[in-house]
Amino acid sequence: xxxxxxxxxxxxxxxxxxxYGRVRRxxxxxxxxxxxxxxxxxxxxxxxxxxxxxxxxxTAVNAEPAAxxxxxxxxxxxxxxxxxLRLKRLRQITGRISPKSVVASQTGLFFAQNMMYxxxxxVYDRRFRLVxxxxxxxxxxxxxxxxxxxxxxxxxxxxxxxxxxxYAYVSNYSMYGPGFGPAGSDVCSPSSGYxxxxxxxxxxxxxxxxxxxxxxxxxxFLAVTPDDRYVLVANWCSYDLxxxxxxxxxxxxxxxxxxxxxxxxxxxxGKLAYVALMGTTTIARVDLRxxxxxxxxxxxxxxxxxxxxxxxxxLYATLNAEDRVVKIDLRRGRVIAxxxxxxxxxxxxxxxxxxxxxxxxxxxxxxxxxRTRDMRVxxxxxxxxxxxxVAYDAATRQVxxxxxxGSIVVFKDA
Numbered sequence: 001x002x003x004x005x006x007x008x009x010x011x012x013x014x015x016x017x018x019x020y021g022r023v024r025r026x027x028x029x030x031x032x033x034x035x036x037x038x039x040x041x042x043x044x045x046x047x048x049x050x051x052x053x054x055x056x057x058x059t060a061v062n063a064e065p066a067a068x069x070x071x072x073x074x075x076x077x078x079x080x081x082x083x084x085l086r087l088k089r090l091r092q093i094t095g096r097i098s099p100k101s102v103v104a105s106q107t108g109l110f111f112a113q114n115m116m117y118x119x120x121x122x123v124y125d126r127r128f129r130l131v132x133x134x135x136x137x138x139x140x141x142x143x144x145x146x147x148x149x150x151x152x153x154x155x156x157x158x159x160x161x162x163x164x165x166x167y168a169y170v171s172n173y174s175m176y177g178p179g180f181g182p183a184g185s186d187v188c189s190p191s192s193g194y195x196x197x198x199x200x201x202x203x204x205x206x207x208x209x210x211x212x213x214x215x216x217x218x219x220x221f222l223a224v225t226p227d228d229r230y231v232l233v234a235n236w237c238s239y240d241l242x243x244x245x246x247x248x249x250x251x252x253x254x255x256x257x258x259x260x261x262x263x264x265x266x267x268x269x270g271k272l273a274y275v276a277l278m279g280t281t282t283i284a285r286v287d288l289r290x291x292x293x294x295x296x297x298x299x300x301x302x303x304x305x306x307x308x309x310x311x312x313x314x315l316y317a318t319l320n321a322e323d324r325v326v327k328i329d330l331r332r333g334r335v336i337a338x339x340x341x342x343x344x345x346x347x348x349x350x351x352x353x354x355x356x357x358x359x360x361x362x363x364x365x366x367x368x369x370x371r372t373r374d375m376r377v378x379x380x381x382x383x384x385x386x387x388x389x390v391a392y393d394a395a396t397r398q399v400x401x402x403x404x405x406g407s408i409v410v411f412k413d414a
Contacts, residue, residue, distance in 0.1 A: 082351035083371045085413040087381050087399065091128045092409050096120075099402035101158045101347070101389035105204065107165040110391060110400055112408060113156035116183070121156050121170060123207055126396055128410060132207045136172065138200070143212040144249070152177030154198065158389075160222050160231070161204075162246070168202040169231050171219040184218035188237035189259075194218060199233055199244070211249050215242040221262050221305075225288065226270040232286075234261040234275055241275055241286065253291050257284045265306035265315060274315055276303040283317065283328070296333050300326055305347045309354035309372065316357060316372070318345040325359055327375055339375040341368035349392040349399065351413075358399050360387035367401055367411065383409045 098117040104110050109131065110124045121134040136156055140148035154172030161168050174183040175197050184194045194217040201211035216235025219242070223232045230252075233242040241261060243253040259279025266273045266288075274296075275284040283296040283303055302321035308314070315328040325345055327337040342361030345368075349358045357370040360383065367387060369379040387409075389402035397413040 082353050082356040082397075082413060083373070083378065085356075085397070087367070087369060087379055087411045088414050089381065090398070090410045090412050092384065092407055093124065093128055094407045095122070095130065096133075097122055097408070098404060098406055099389060099408060100156070100404065102391045102400045102402040102408060103159045103161065103168075103389075104391040104393040104398075104400065105161050105165045105168070106394055107204075108395075109204065110393070110408075111159045111168055111170075111202075112389075112402055113159055113170060115157060115173060116153075116155035116176070119153050119155070121159070121202070124408075126393065126398065134202065134207060134209070136200070138209055138212060140198070140212055143209075145212065145214065148177075148179045150178045152180065154200065155183075156200075157219070158221050160224050162224050163226055163228050166204055168204055169213075169222055169224060170200045170202060171215075171222050171233060172197050172200065173218055173220070184237055186218075186236070188218065190217075190237070190239055192217070192237055194237050196238075199231065201249070213242075213244050213249050213251065215244070215251060216240055216254065221264050223264040223266050223273070225266050225273075226268060229270070230288065232264050232266070232273055232275075234264055236260055236262065241273075241284075243288075243291070255286060255291060255293055257293065258282065263303070263305040263317070265308040267308060267312040268310060269312065272312075274306055274308070276306050276317060278302050278304050278320065283315070296328060299328060299335055300324065300338075304345075307348055307350040307357070309350065310352065311354065314354075314372070316348065316350070318348055318359065320344055320346065323361075325357065325370060325375070327372065337375040339368075339370045339377055341370065341377055342366050342380065346388050347390050349390045351392060352394045356413075358390050358392060360390045360401055362386055362388055362404075367399070367409075369413075381411065 098114050099112040100115045102112045112122045114120045119136045123131045136154040137151050153176045155174050157171045157173045159168050159170045180195050199213045200209045203210045215233045216238030218237040219233045220236050221234045231244040241255045242251045244251045258277045261275050262278045263276035273286040285294045300319040303317040304320040305318045307316050324338045326335045329336045341359045342364035344362040345359050346362045359368045366380050368377050371378050383401050384403035384407040385405035387401045388404045391400045399411040401409045
């Protein structure tokens with residue numbers, strides 16, 4: 001699929017493919033992709049994305065093998081099941097924040113990434129107290145990159161914790177300071193010439209940056225594999241995935257995927273990863289043993305965020321341009337159900353028992369709880385303006401919602 005130039009008006013939702021001829025279908029999907037990108041991260045400027053590369057191999061899709069008995073036992077639902085609980089609002093956190101995302105360490109800490117608007121990562125505990133504000137300023141020459149002299153700053157977007165919670169990895173939309181050019185953009189391509197950026201590693205015990213990993217241009221989402229072997233980074237403007245070694249802190253593979261890779265989900269056995277290509281209707285499937293890339297096609301317009309259930313059987317994707325969340329059967333490689341949650345669903349979290357999704361609706365200023373069994377919306381609660389990130393803390397059943405307008409709202413599934 002070839003994305004069209006930005007700026008065209010969107011005249012409605014993309015019609016079902018079976019009702020239209022090839023030309024109408026491609027045109028409708030392309031226009032819907034653009035409106036999804038227009039409301040994706042910021043209002044985009046000019047520029048024309050490149051078409052999806054021919055190098056992406058299209059193959060049949062199979063689900064990752066089921067998790068081992070030991071892993072499955074950890075995924076068994078506690079009593080009562082999450083789908084039977086109700087969200088209750090606990091607290092609103094404000095201050096000098098503009099959080100793009102929030103993540104839970106599962107050991108008692110929550111990291112909120114405040115991008116270039118604040119140049120910080122703010123860290124909170126389960127009692128909603130600010131533990132520390134981590135500045136994004138670093139000396140890259142002291143972290144293994146001698147060509148960069150002087151202090152530079154980042155723009156924290158997303159974060160992911162190592163499986164044991166010892167480290168947090170934070171992506172930076174752009175770098176600012178000596179040796180870096182213009183900031184990145186949300187409408188771009190590999191030919192745009194934006195600088196490579198960096199992922200920071202934060203030592204959670206010290207709450208300080210102790211490593212930097214050079215990745216692609218405008219990195220957004222990232223994930224750590226369950227075996228703590230790789231950090232996977234989706235590079236928005238490079239159209240690729242950086243695979244970094246946890247041991248060495250260096251990228252070992254760059255995999256070309258297609259326009260605007262964003263959300264990443266890794267199967268419970270750590271063998272397969274899935275990456276949402278927001279400029280298409282496709283999800284890339286990456287074999288982390290062979291680094292072979294295949295695709296799941298026709299999932300819907302502008303897939304943004306992904307989560308996978310504890311068994312590795314089902315993948316869920318938010319469709320930013322369609323106001324829907326879809327459920328994908330990975331054994332069959334296709335969408336089997338969907339839910340309409342609200343205006344422009346962005347990020348989501350999944351309960352440890354796999355029975356509930358928590359979806360933030362950016363333009364709707366709401367959080368929707370979806371029962372995964374039948375993809376029914378069982379509850380919708382108000383948040384602050386522009387909810388964009390969400391995290392679930394298993395020990396407390398707290399659901400933390402990052403609101404771009406300047407707050408974090410905390411609920412409890414009780």
